[in-house]
Amino acid sequence: MNLPISEYPNLLAKKADNLTALLAPFSPPSLEVFASETSHFRLRAEFRIWHEQGDLFHIMFDKETKQRYRVEQFPIASQLINQMMTLLLDEVRDNALLSHKLFQVDYLTTLSGQIAISLLYHKKLTEEWIEQAKVLKANLTQKGFDVNIIGRATKQKVVLDNDYVEEKLMVSGREYIYRQVENSFTQPNGKMNIKMLEWAKSCTENSEGDLLELYCGNGNFSIALASNFRKVLATEISKSSVESAQYNIEKNHVDNLQIIRMSAEEFTQALNGEREFYRLRGIDLSSYQCNTIFVDPPRAGLDQATLKMVQGYERILYISCNPNTLADNLQQLCQTHRIEKCAMFDQFPYTDHIESGVWLIRK
Numbered sequence: 001m002n003l004p005i006s007e008y009p010n011l012l013a014k015k016a017d018n019l020t021a022l023l024a025p026f027s028p029p030s031l032e033v034f035a036s037e038t039s040h041f042r043l044r045a046e047f048r049i050w051h052e053q054g055d056l057f058h059i060m061f062d063k064e065t066k067q068r069y070r071v072e073q074f075p076i077a078s079q080l081i082n083q084m085m086t087l088l089l090d091e092v093r094d095n096a097l098l099s100h101k102l103f104q105v106d107y108l109t110t111l112s113g114q115i116a117i118s119l120l121y122h123k124k125l126t127e128e129w130i131e132q133a134k135v136l137k138a139n140l141t142q143k144g145f146d147v148n149i150i151g152r153a154t155k156q157k158v159v160l161d162n163d164y165v166e167e168k169l170m171v172s173g174r175e176y177i178y179r180q181v182e183n184s185f186t187q188p189n190g191k192m193n194i195k196m197l198e199w200a201k202s203c204t205e206n207s208e209g210d211l212l213e214l215y216c217g218n219g220n221f222s223i224a225l226a227s228n229f230r231k232v233l234a235t236e237i238s239k240s241s242v243e244s245a246q247y248n249i250e251k252n253h254v255d256n257l258q259i260i261r262m263s264a265e266e267f268t269q270a271l272n273g274e275r276e277f278y279r280l281r282g283i284d285l286s287s288y289q290c291n292t293i294f295v296d297p298p299r300a301g302l303d304q305a306t307l308k309m310v311q312g313y314e315r316i317l318y319i320s321c322n323p324n325t326l327a328d329n330l331q332q333l334c335q336t337h338r339i340e341k342c343a344m345f346d347q348f349p350y351t352d353h354i355e356s357g358v359w360l361i362r363k
Contacts, residue, residue: 003075003350005038012346015354019344022327026334028358032343034195041349043190045077046106047085056093058085058105076350080109084145088117091139097132108182111190114165116182118150125151125158133160150182164244171197171224177251178218179244185217189347196319196345196357197224200294203317203341203359204228209291212313214264214306219245221294221319222259223252231256233288237263258283264297268309291315301325311336316360323354330358337362 004011016033023031047058050068058071073082084107092098104120119133129151137149137160148165151158164181171194180186187193200221204211207229213222216234218241226232234257236242242261249257260267260279269275271285293310295302296319302310307329310316316337320326330339337360347355 003039008035008038008349011350015346015352016344019323019354019356022323023330023339023342023358025327026330026339028339028342032199032341034192034199034343034345036189036192036346036349038349039075040077040079040082041189041191042076042081043078043110044106044108044186044188045074045081046104047071047074048104049102051099056089056099056102058089077107078109080113080115080145081107084115084117084140084147087140087143087145091136095132095136097129098136106182108165108180108186110165110167110180112166112168114146114148114167116148116150116163116165118152118182121151121153123153125153125156130158130160133158137161148182152183169194169197172201176224177248178220178223179247179251180218181240181244184238184240184244187220187347192345192347192355193220196355197221199343199345199357200225200317200319201228203357204292204315207292207315209289211292211294212288212290213294213296214267215296215298216245216259217241217296219248219257219259221296222257223248223254225294226254226257229256229292231288232258233283233285233290234259235262235264235267237261237266264295264306265303268306271309292317295319297325299325301329307332314362317357318360319355319357321353321355323356326356326358333360 012035020031049056050059059068060071061068101121101123102119103122106118108116133149133151140147148162149160150163164179167178167180169176204225210231211229213234216222216236222232222234242259245259262279270277270280292315293313294317299322339358340361341359343357345355
C-alpha cells in the first residue's frame with residue numbers, strides 16, 4: 001500500500017473547499033484547516049487473517065472490487081502497529097492453538113507507546129489457549145513492548161491482564177490521561193485529537209456558567225474542557241465508555257464533571273419533563289446553569305427534538321463527522337445563532353471523510 005503523500009496538500013485543499021461551500025449559506029468566518037501527518041497517523045486498525053498452505057497473513061478487501069489483498073505493512077497506521085503486524089504473526093504462525101481458526105486481529109495503540117491486541121476466533125477459547133496466549137504476551141513483552149492481549153470468540157472474551165490502553169495527551173500545556181477500552185470508540189488520529197481539543201478549549205475560553213455535553217464517550221472532550229467552566233454535566237449511552245470516563249475523571253483530578261449514562265434523546269425528554277429517569281436520582285438539574293452545550297453526534301446528526309433543545313443555549317460547540325448532516329442542522333441552528341468560528345480537522349487523510357467543528361453564538 002503506497003500513500004500519495006505528494007498529493008496530500010491538494011487533497012486537503014479540496015476537502016477545505018468542499019466544506020467551505022457547504023458552510024457558505026451560513027456566512028461563516030474563514031475556515032481554520034488542521035492538516036494531519038501524512039503517514040503513520042492512525043492509532044487503531046483491524047485486519048482479517050487469511051490462512052493458506054500452512055501460512056497466515058493480514059488481508060483487507062478492495063472497496064470497489066471486493067477482492068482481498070495481502071497487507072504486509074500499513075503506512076497510515078502507527079509505527080507500533082506496523083512493527084507488531086510482523087512480530088505477532090511470527091509468534092502465532094507455528095502455534096497451532098493460537099493460529100487455528102484465528103480470523104481477525106484488532107490493534108489499538110497510543111501516542112504513549114501502549115498497544116492492545118484483540119485476537120478473534122471461530123472457536124471456543126480453552127485453558128490451553130489461555131496458557132499459550134500468556135506465552136505470547138511474555139515473548140512480546142520481553143522484546144520491549146507494553147502490550148495487552150485479549151481473546152474473543154462467540155459469547156466469550158478472555159482478558160489476560162487489561163482490555164485497555166492508557167493514552168497520554170499534551171493539550172495546551174497540560175497532560176491528560178485517557179483509558180481507552182478495546183472495541184470501544186476512541187479518536188483514531190491521536191495528534192489530530194490534540195488539535196481538536198485545543199481548538200475546543202480556545203473556543204470556550206472565558207466562558208461563564210456551566211457546560212452540558214451530549215455524546216461524551218470516554219470523556220475525551222469534557223475532561224479537557226472542564227477547566228473552562230464552573231461545572232460540566234455530560235451524557236453517554238455506552239456502559240463501557242461511561243466506566244472509562246469515570247476512571248479518566250478521577251485520574252485527571254477533575255472535580256467539577258458529572259457523567260450520566262443516558263442517550264441524548266432520553267436526556268432531552270428529562271429536561272423537557274416528559275419522562276422521569278432513575279439514573280437522574282440524586283442529580284439536581286436545576287443546580288446547573290448551562291449556558292453552553294457541546295455536541296459530537298453520530299453521522300446522522302442531531303434528531304429534531306435534540307436540535308430544538310440545543311437552540312435554547314447561548315453558545316453551541318458542534319463537532320461533526322458528517323458535513324452534510326452538519327449543514328442540515330445548521331439550517332435550523334443559524335436561525336437563532338451565528339457561526340463565530342469554524343474548523344476542519346483532517347482525521348482521515350486520503351479519504352473523502354471530513355471532520356469539522358463550528359462554534360455558534362446566539363444572535
